Amino acid sequence: MAGTHVLFVEDDDVIREATQLALERAGLVVTAAPDGLTGLELFRGGRPDIALLDVMLPGLDGVSLCRRIRDESTVPVIMLSARADSIDVVLGLEAGADDYVTKPFDSAVLVARIRAVLRRFGHAAGGPDGGSARAGAAGEAEGEPLRFGDLEIDTGGMEVRKDGEPVALTPTEMRLLLEFSSAPGTVLSRDRLLERVWDYDWGGDTRVVDVHVQRLRTKIGQDRIDTVRGFGYKLRG
Known part of the structure; x- marks a missing residue:
């Protein structure tokens, strides 16, 4: 630093x-x-x-x-x-x-x-201009792109495409998506996302998660991430 x-x-x-x-x-x-x-x-x-x-x-x-x-x-x-x-x-x-x-x-x-x-x-x-999300929260191994319907995630190149078109994500949004893609169909609590994506070992404001999830939805599709009331969010497999 x-x-x-x-x-x-x-x-x-x-x-x-x-x-x-x-x-x-x-x-x-x-x-x-x-x-x-x-x-x-x-x-x-x-x-x-x-x-x-x-x-x-x-x-x-x-x-x-x-x-x-x-x-x-x-x-x-x-x-x-x-x-x-x-x-x-x-x-x-x-x-x-x-x-x-x-x-x-x-x-x-x-x-x-x-x-x-x-x-x-x-x-x-030493990553320039926003750094690299390559060491993403999900710890995905590089290999074949992950596919969820019309969504494709290249974890090696840190690129996302929807219907074949590139989707521009900030590093935080990318880390959030990687965390979801590491456990598709599994409900992830806001606390887990704060810890894994935001490095908040001491806790944090869950509004940060909610707004970022909404921002991510606008880019990859509103129906791609489900809200599970009282528990958290999950990526549709």
């Missing part, structure tokens, strides 16, 4: 400076911006390894900035929200964020979240 380039967009001067210092003490290289438009410019000019975006930003809010970043890159994004408001959380995740942290936060907690995101995006191995 040392040397990882972080784009940190936060309009509060005190929070921005204190958090930047804490992240740099953890060995990260931090580029900070006070507003969304500056953050977008710095993102395009520097291509960071991870982006930390406050939700409430002047000029271009954090959710809109996340959408702009996601249109151009699969780089991991963590949203920072001053409120544990479900609307803030869901909007950020629907915009393409991979995780969120509620303010005020302990710097050690933020660093731990960053480490977890970078691990699953493959940055420990």
Whole structure:
């Protein structure tokens, strides 16, 4: 993680400076911006390894900035929200964020979240621009593509096709799909998915799972993943 380039967009001067210092003490290289438009410019000019975006930003809010970043890159994004408001959380995740942290936060907690995101995006191995999902949660062996109806998953090349057409997935979405494909027809609990896909050994917010499942459904087909009320989700075999 040392040397990882972080784009940190936060309009509060005190929070921005204190958090930047804490992240740099953890060995990260931090580029900070006070507003969304500056953050977008710095993102395009520097291509960071991870982006930390406050939700409430002047000029271009954090959710809109996340959408702009996601249109151009699969780089991991963590949203920072001053409120544990479900609307803030869901909007950020629907915009393409991979995780969120509620303010005020302990710097050690933020660093731990960053480490977890970078691990699953493959940055420990130096993967560029969002990392590699090759060491996916499912631990699939490379070989013949997996097929589920009109859906084809090439676990070796980390490619997904629906009706023969490529499907663009973020690394988090790919890891989620790999986890489902490792046990088709088996109900996977939200807690298991948080642990296996998000590396949340300490637990986490299940809304992260729910929104990512919905995002995945829009890409591979709404009827491909079933909801089992009170238990979790399963991939149709």
